[in-house]
Amino acid sequence: xxxxxxxxxxxxxxxxxxxxxxxxxxxxxxxxxxxxxxxxxxxxxxxxxxxxxxxxxxxxxxxxxxxxxxxxxxxxxxxxxxxxxxxxxxxxxxxxxxxxxxxxxxxxxxxxxxxxxxxxxxxxxxxxxxxxxxxxxxxxxxxxxxxxxxxxxxxxxxxxxxxxx
Numbered sequence: 001x002x003x004x005x006x007x008x009x010x011x012x013x014x015x016x017x018x019x020x021x022x023x024x025x026x027x028x029x030x031x032x033x034x035x036x037x038x039x040x041x042x043x044x045x046x047x048x049x050x051x052x053x054x055x056x057x058x059x060x061x062x063x064x065x066x067x068x069x070x071x072x073x074x075x076x077x078x079x080x081x082x083x084x085x086x087x088x089x090x091x092x093x094x095x096x097x098x099x100x101x102x103x104x105x106x107x108x109x110x111x112x113x114x115x116x117x118x119x120x121x122x123x124x125x126x127x128x129x130x131x132x133x134x135x136x137x138x139x140x141x142x143x144x145x146x147x148x149x150x151x152x153x154x155x156x157x158x159x160x161x162x163x164x165x
Contacts, residue, residue, distance in 0.1 A: 009091060016088040016155040020097065021128030021147040024077050031070035038063045086131070086146055088155045093133060095143050105133060105141045109163060115156050116140075117149040 008014070042063035084097040093112055096104040113136045119129035129149040134140045146152065 007094065008089065012089045012091045014087055014089050015159060016152060018086045018147045018152055020081050020084040021126065021145045023126060023128050024081060024145050028070060028073040028077055031066055031073050035067040035070050038066055086143065086152060088152065088159065090159060093156060095131070095133065095141065097143060103143070107133060107135045107138070109156065109160050111135045111138070112156060112160065115153045117153050119149065
């Protein structure tokens with residue numbers, strides 16, 4: 001948990017921490033598989049052409065284009081995964097994600113009106129979903145593809161209930 005101590009207030013401790021789900025790497029995997037498929041098909045196609053050199057160079061160049069998309073997709077999702085933190089402390093709910101475009105919300109537990117969880121069928125099987133944080137007098141913030149969203153929601157409820165005693 002790098003740099004998390006810097007965002008904590010005095011007498012504040014982390015009670016729950018999660019990240020983005022690994023499902024965010026689906027598109028990079030698809031682009032990588034598509035690149036390998038294109039390269040394999042290109043090698044079979046080029047072997048059947050013989051010695052038509054300019055055409056072979058053009059086809060080989062086109063086969064690598066999905067690879068560049070795959071590389072950028074891996075970098076984008078990797079940075080998103082590394083820079084995402086969804087934290088419940090004994091005083092606040094802290095939600096942060098993004099590198100180039102930062103999306104961040106910090107709400108005191110006493111100001112949290114509702115934590116809403118949305119999950120698809122696949123999300124239920126793989127334990128990921130969207131979290132919407134509603135605060136009293138504030139707007140709703142949605143964070144997608146969060147690992148263990150119900151555990152996050154349960155921890156906020158537990159701490160809020162204990163603080164109310």
